[in-house]
Amino acid sequence: MPDYFRSNIQAMAGYTPGEQPKHGSGIIKLNSNENPYPPSPKAIEALGAIDGECLRRYPNPYGNEFRKAVSHVLEIPLDWIIVGNGSDDLLNIVIRACAEPGRAVVYPTPTYVLYQTLTQIQAAEMVEISYGEQYELPLESLIAAQGAVTFIASPNSPSGHGVAIADLRKLAAHLAGILVIDEAYVDFAETNALELVKEFENVLLIRTLSKGYSLAGLRLSFGIGQPNLLSELFKVKDSYNIDAIACVVGAAAMLDQDYKNACADRVKASRSQLTVDLRSxxxxxxxxxxxxxxxxxxxxxxxxLYQQLKAKNILVRYFNQPGLEDKLRITVGTDSQNQILVEALRQIAFSNPKNVVKL
Structure with a gap:
């Protein structure tokens, strides 16, 4: 191929999303961590009420209708909120604003692979520090690295563990650069780091509506940070990065906290039962x-196991990378989907005992 592209782009391998089967295929999809329950009925109602004038005009460049909903629910000022086209958009904004050759991006691994991809696109230095065997945060090494940006996913993917607030507070206090706390899965967690945004000017919290709110197809997220930090990030975002439909639907979903929390509770209950079943x-x-x-x-x-389950029309996530090549990440589905998964694993184990379970 002719030399059209930057050398770092030619050298990198792009991010590989989870497989996306066609709607109605009958495949049980447990590989991309979508919520198994539908979005809020109020969000669906808001979608149906959108008229042509809303589509004809450019949207508010800051997504203010959605920002107001976030501000109301979380009781934070409007100018502490930045809205993104999914969490990936906000991660990209941070990388473009802060990282360049000689300014490192730091994160513990294994974690969300897109941190690596975005850093490679920017041709910035990348410092990956391994988690401990039981996913203990390598706190001192992260501090010593002094990244221009330090990413911590909490809860983390693919491990599922949450990072202690005390550790995040120590990181924020000892880093000269920005600490980005990626809380994509916070709606299923027991704690959150919102208090740290109020304590530290260098902390940016990122959340999404893809998981807890069942709106992965909408592509809507928000970041929370102090105004001086966000004012620089606003310079980097696309002019109209959030469409009008997403703002209207997202605002309705955000305001329906009772529905979101009820669905999250169902997922957490199913998670507990699936854990017991898999361990058995x-x-x-x-x-x-x-x-x-x-x-x-x-x-x-x-x-x-990934291939055997796929043959049975069940998709889970397999990562062929160091530290994960012997593991599977499995999305918690509905109780009926989870039982189909467990029964499929039982059948595979019965047919291939030497390859699946210890005898």
Whole structure:
């Protein structure tokens, strides 16, 4: 191929999303951490009420209708909120605003792979620091690295663990750069880091409506930070990065906290039962603060199980990368979907005992 592209782009491998089967295919999709329940009825009602004038005109450049809903629910000022076209948009804004050659992006691994991809696109230095065996945060190493940006996903994907607020507070206090706390899965967790935004000017909290609000197809997220921090990020975002439909629907969903919390409680209850069921089959399953589980087969042959489940029309996530090549990430589905998964694993284990379970 002719030399059309920057050398760092040619050298990198792009981000690989989870498989997306066609609607109505009958496949049980447990690979992308979508919420198994529908969005708020109020969000659907708001979508149906959108008229042509809303589509004809450019949207508010800051997504103010949605910002007002977030401000009301979380009791934070409007100018502490930035809206994004999904969390990936906000992550990209931070990287473009802060990272360049000689200014490092730092994060513990394994974690969300897009941190790596966005850093490579920017041709910035990348510092990856391994989690401990039980996903203990490598706190001192992260501080020593002094990144221009430090990413911490809490709860983390694919491990599902939450990072202690005390550790995040220590990081924020000792970093000269920005600490981005990615709370994509916060609606399924027991704690959150909102208080740290109020304490530290260098903390940016990112949340999404993709998981807890069942709106992955809408592509809507928001960041929370102090105004001086956000004013610089606003310079980098696209002029109209949030469409009018997303703002209207997202605002309705945000204001319907009772519905969102009820769905999250159902997911958490199903998560507990699925953990018990998988462990009863002999799999190691890590405790989770998310809507998914990280599971390790007894013989560490995760790819074999992934292929066997796929043959049964069940999609889970397999990561062929260091530290994850012997594990599977499984989204918590409905109770009926989870039972189909468990029964499929039981059948695979019965047919291939030497390859799946310890005898």
């Amino acid at each position: 089959l002999g799999f190691q399953v890590w405790d989770s603060q998310t809507n998914f589980l990280l599971m390790q087969p007894a013989h560490h042959n995760a790819e074999f």
